[in-house]
Amino acid sequence: MRAKKGHSSGMRKPWRLACLLSVCLLALASTLSEAHAQISVRGGNPTLSITTGFPGSEPIPVVNVATSLRYRRQAQIAKITVTTSCPGQSFTLKVLATNIDQGVAAPEVTLFQGMLDTDVITNIPSAGFVWTNATLQYTASATFADGNSAELGNDVHTVTYTLQVQ
Numbered sequence: 001m002r003a004k005k006g007h008s009s010g011m012r013k014p015w016r017l018a019c020l021l022s023v024c025l026l027a028l029a030s031t032l033s034e035a036h037a038q039i040s041v042r043g044g045n046p047t048l049s050i051t052t053g054f055p056g057s058e059p060i061p062v063v064n065v066a067t068s069l070r071y072r073r074q075a076q077i078a079k080i081t082v083t084t085s086c087p088g089q090s091f092t093l094k095v096l097a098t099n100i101d102q103g104v105a106a107p108e109v110t111l112f113q114g115m116l117d118t119d120v121i122t123n124i125p126s127a128g129f130v131w132t133n134a135t136l137q138y139t140a141s142a143t144f145a146d147g148n149s150a151e152l153g154n155d156v157h158t159v160t161y162t163l164q165v166q
Contacts, residue, residue: 038074079164080121093140
């Protein structure tokens with residue numbers, strides 16, 4: 001009987017898949033003046049790279065929580081919606097608002113080209129605070145069937161958040 005060479009830990013070797021999703025974030029509000037902005041995105045434009053998986057399974061999704069929304073109380077109960085522009089989209093990108101002090105998180109939203117504005121935070125009260133923040137949790141995922149960035153190019157999303165009366 002021969003001993004096998006290799007790892008004895010039982011761990012499978014990861015494989016590499018190059019999928020890149022870049023997210024450009026915009027925040028729109030009822031006023032256009034920078035000095036009187038009602039909503040802003042903080043933390044810059046994240047880049048999510050799906051690079052790891054294990055033989056026999058799909059690539060491992062990547063989660064990014066480096067950005068947040070800062071928004072101001074409105075005169076009426078309000079909500080924040082999200083939409084994206086990503087021509088030629090190949091991979092999946094989702095967003096979920098977390099760590100919300102004012103308002104209620106909507107379910108996780110799958111972002112796709114041509115989508116309508118979709119609620120991300122609802123029932124933002126019209127009293128009890130002036131400014132507040134929420135963390136944006138982005139999850140990028142791909143399957144073997146989706147292909148990879150080397151063959152298809154990178155997905156570049158322009159994600160737009162809008163604060164409006166509910």
